[in-house]
Amino acid sequence: MAGEVPRGSVALSGPQGTGEGVVPRSPSPRRLQVVHGRGGVDLAAAQRAVGDLLRALGRNPASEHLADTPRRVAHAYAEMLTPREFDLTTFPNEEGYDELVLARDIPVQSLCEHHLLPFQGVAHVGYLPGERILGLSKLARVVELFARDLQVQERLTKQVADWLQEHLSPHGVGVVIEAEHLCMSLRGVRVAGSRTVTSSLLGALREDARSRQEFFALTGIHA
Numbered sequence: 096m097a098g099e100v101p102r103g104s105v106a107l108s109g110p111q112g113t114g115e116g117v118v119p120r121s122p123s124p125r126r127l128q129v130v131h132g133r134g135g136v137d138l139a140a141a142q143r144a145v146g147d148l149l150r151a152l153g154r155n156p157a158s159e160h161l162a163d164t165p166r167r168v169a170h171a172y173a174e175m176l177t178p179r180e181f182d183l184t185t186f187p188n189e190e191g192y193d194e195l196v197l198a199r200d201i202p203v204q205s206l207c208e209h210h211l212l213p214f215q216g217v218a219h220v221g222y223l224p225g226e227r228i229l230g231l232s233k234l235a236r237v238v239e240l241f242a243r244d245l246q247v248q249e250r251l252t253k254q255v256a257d258w259l260q261e262h263l264s265p266h267g268v269g270v271v272i273e274a275e276h277l278c279m280s281l282r283g284v285r286v287a288g289s290r291t292v293t294s295s296l297l298g299a300l301r302e303d304a305r306s307r308q309e310f311f312a313l314t315g316i317h318a
């Protein structure tokens with residue numbers, strides 16, 4: 096589980112801050128520092144762009160209410176696009192626990208990359224343990240790692256599953272995300288309340304019909 100160069104937009108780094116690779120923080124429990132590998136937001140440029148947008152929308156960015164809006168909006172986007180760093184903490188699976196571990200109803204907030212509008216809902220993230228088990232909070236932290244980005248729901252779902260498979264080497268991984276896209280409710284087709292469900296299953300949860308069924312039953316998804 097250690098030593099790989101990260102894929103996609105996420106990097107793992109050790110205390111030296113090399114930006115790539117994995118350096119254990121401590122041997123037991125095993126901790127790996129996880130940081131996102133994307134470039135940071137250029138706040139000054141974002142601020143100028145929001146000022147330009149306000150002018151393009153026919154507003155006066157110098158008015159008292161709007162004067163600070165470019166700064167606020169730039170910081171809001173920076174916050175929404177920056178996941179928190181965390182330690183990926185794993186423990187030996189000494190008892191050989193081999194049933195599903197599932198964190199249900201993890202809140203998901205992300206930004207649709209087509210309209211830059213939020214989509215939000217819940218994720219259900221589960222795995223069938225192999226040699227190591229994961230600190231439970233880390234399932235939610237991995238969701239945030241990929242959700243705080245410009246996304247489409249399908250990619251987000253698959254990135255969470257693939258990342259867990261790669262770094263935990265479990266016997267199986269299952270991720271379901273149910274979310275409402277504001278670009279579908281506030282504008283455009285305007286179907287407020289419609290939720291999109293996506294799933295990504297790997298290993299035994301994909302191949303074994305009973306495990307798959309159990310996973311969907313526990314998530315409350317009828318598949």
Ligand SMILES: Nc1nc2c(ncn2[C@@H]2O[C@H](COP(=O)(O)OP(=O)(O)OP(=O)(O)O)[C@@H](O)[C@H]2O)c(=O)[nH]1
Pocket residue numbers: 207208209246247248249276278279282283284
């Ligand atoms: N597959 C997928 N599509 C998404 C996601 N978020 C938004 N979209 C869709 O992206 C599509 C963009 O289509 P376009 O026709 O280029 O955009 P549009 O003219 O604004 O389309 P409407 O939303 O139908 O008004 C829309 O159908 C959105 O609903 C997502 O997470 N996954």
Ligand SMILES: [Zn+2]
Pocket residue numbers: 207208209210211212276278279
């Ligand atoms: Zn959209």
